[in-house]
């Protein structure tokens with residue numbers, strides 16, 4: 001069992017101050033702690049609990065610069081997430097954390113960033129995108145390649161289009177429906193549209209299948225494994241290195257991750 005020196009196991013009481021449907025099965029909740037603010041870095045996660053249902057890990061989707069509230073996006077897949085999708089403004093919830101390493105933002109300074117995301121993977125990356133947008137001078141450039149099944153499932157589309165002012169944004173859908181002016185095809189088919197530079201850092205979040213196909217494409221461009229970061233998800237119970245539910249090999253996703261350099265995990269077959 002790993003020791004966690006920084007983790008706070010205390011449950012903080014919080015209130016939903018805005019609840020908004022992002023698509024068919026995903027809700028965005030704006031949350032305010034009843035006392036104080038949540039200090040976190042992009043890429044960290046919290047344990048969100050609903051009395052009578054249980055507790056789940058979720059990523060934070062807003063920049064830490066928004067001090068007084070934070071947001072999460074939750075897909076309805078089971079017992080707890082279904083109940084969370086029914087929450088309304090004014091409802092009470094519990095928050096533990098933040099936990100995990102998050103992105104080493106200083107390591108990304110003065111770099112050309114490429115964010116690659118599929119489906120709900122855009123949720124934790126939105127925190128980093130908002131952060132980069134608020135500190136543009138610290139980063140050389142930003143490219144975003146984001147894919148969803150169809151136009152209705154593109155999350156934060158208006159915000160992403162607005163990022164055009166400081167980023168190169170490419171949105172793609174597997175199947176188009178209605179009027180769609182963006183790209184079509186899975187993410188791998190658009191990797192060759194990225195501007196590849198020597199100062200590149202690639203940050204990815206999406207389903208494991210996306211990593212399996214995108215990483216070999218990135219390697220073809222000579223991008224070192226050290227410069228590819230991915231966010232891993234595992235079933236979690238404690239979030240603080242006690243229960244072992246999130247382990248693979250000698251790593252704990254809740255403590256050593258959820259953000260890993262590909263070089264750290266590429267030799268571990270269970271990782272992805």
Ligand SMILES: Cc1cc2nc3c(=O)[nH]c(=O)nc-3n(C[C@H](O)[C@H](O)[C@H](O)COP(=O)(O)OP(=O)(O)OC[C@H]3O[C@@H](n4cnc5c(N)ncnc54)[C@H](O)[C@@H]3O)c2cc1C
Nearest residue numbers: 045056057058059073074075077078079080081233234235
């Ligand atoms: C670090 C981290 C960050 C996450 N961030 C988000 C987020 O921002 N938004 C979001 O919607 N979800 C996120 N998840 C996944 C989320 O925690 C699970 O969907 C949730 O725990 C399911 O709980 P449930 O009680 O609703 O489902 P259950 O009733 O426990 O299970 C329902 C179904 O979901 C599957 N499932 C359960 N847990 C996971 C899991 N961890 N990964 C994949 N499949 C799972 C089960 O196999 C089952 O098929 C994150 C997970 C981790 C580890």
Ligand code: FES
Nearest residue numbers: 239241243244254
């Ligand atoms: S050890 Fe419990 S979730 Fe990681």
